[in-house]
Amino acid sequence: MNENQMRTVLLIEDDPGDALLIAEMLELQQCRASLVRVERLSEGISYLQQNCCDVVLLDMNLPDSSGLPTMTRLMDAAPTTPIIVLTGLSDESFGVEAVKSGAQDYLVKGDIDGRVLKRAMFYAVERKKLEISLKQTRDLFERQSRIDYLTGIYNRLMFNELLEAELQRARRYGTSLSLIMFDLDHFKQINDNYSHIMGDHVLKELAQLISDNIRAHDIFSRWGGEEFMVLVPKCDQAGTSMLAEKLRSLCEIHDFGNGLQVTASFGIAHFCAEDSAESFTARADEAMYLSKKNGRNRIESL
Ligand SMILES: [Mg+2]
Known part of the structure; x- marks a missing residue:
């Protein structure tokens, strides 16, 4: 995928000012993907259950969830969707924790520019694809090490x-x-x-x-x-x-x-x-x- 093939970006952000900033940045970068914004984690989860989305930009502090669980709950609900976490300047350490728990990247609000955002989205998509295919390969090897190839029963x-x-x-x-x-x-x-x-x-x-x-x-x-x-x-x-x-x-x-x-x-x-x-x-x-x-x-x- 190149940057222009991205179709939908889901932004889960309760702060209207931050949301506007992200929208403007993407527009300035001539990002063709449509930006869907919801304000609550629960809305984001139900959106992902019904729609496809290339990447999620996730504010960690939302009206119905805050901190690391925001990310882990979203990831449990949509394990194949890449997530980029947005943190405030004062809680950058959350971003690091989020990446350790499976987010593809984190960006510090107030310190993002459009090009960085666009590149982060592109890398997040590519990295997630790689992560999924590695997992599939690992699962296959694991299965092959336990199962007889011909009969499908234990070896x-x-x-x-x-x-x-x-x-x-x-x-x-x-x-x-x-x-x-x-x-x-x-x-x-x-x-x-x-x-x-x-x-x-x-x-x-x-x-x-x-x-x-x-x-x-x-x-x-x-x-x-x-x-x-x-x-x-x-x-x-x-x-x-x-x-x-x-x-x-x-x-x-x-x-x-x-x-x-x-x-x-x-x-x-x-x-x-x-x-x-x-x-x-x-x-x-x-x-x-x-x-x-x-x-x-x-x-x-x-
Ligand atoms: Mg917030």
Whole structure:
């Protein structure tokens, strides 16, 4: 955006003299944006809820709000709109605080000239855009670090973190905790006989099927290639076995596309006080391999 593409500037200012001064400065700078002025913070917030605005010029001391909360309340209401705070000569320190809390800039009334104002507005818009795109990138990275790219469920890294937290809870409160590990049977043949695309489809479909059939607080993750884990807190051994049996049979009867049938082998480990994350997962793994050894498409517990 260049300065001339700015369409609307919202001025929240209760002092008519200060408001006039700002309007004149912008006019002198041939700023084409239309200046909308309101006198109260509440009016500014409702304006922003209904209208688009490129930048807000905000007096910190208004009839219905004063000091830093004026800025933070406005920012909460319109988090993507850049804000430039206007302070008096005697309260410049508020301006610094406002910038630390998320305002793009502050200008001291009585010490502004039109060019400075115009440039501050332009920079505020550009900086806010950058800030938003950085936040989006950061959110995306954060999500990618926790989520398995293919299935959209937790990845192993995130699972390990959540497992530690659940282990601590189980140790402290003596609550039950079980781990269901399962691995698709003959998955390599799906990739070989059909395609890797079909293989990926099966994994995604399976992840969805399981997600839809566990409790909200069960923790489901992709452990590796075609291996998955369901961590089951606060559920006794019989309940966990029933859940595993439900998942096993759902998988067995599910049509994965064009009549493709897939089964999985399950292993269950029940937490005991001496368990570490490693010993707990190793036991589930061992139980799962026992299922494979004993004929697949079945459940073993250790
Ligand atoms: Mg005022």
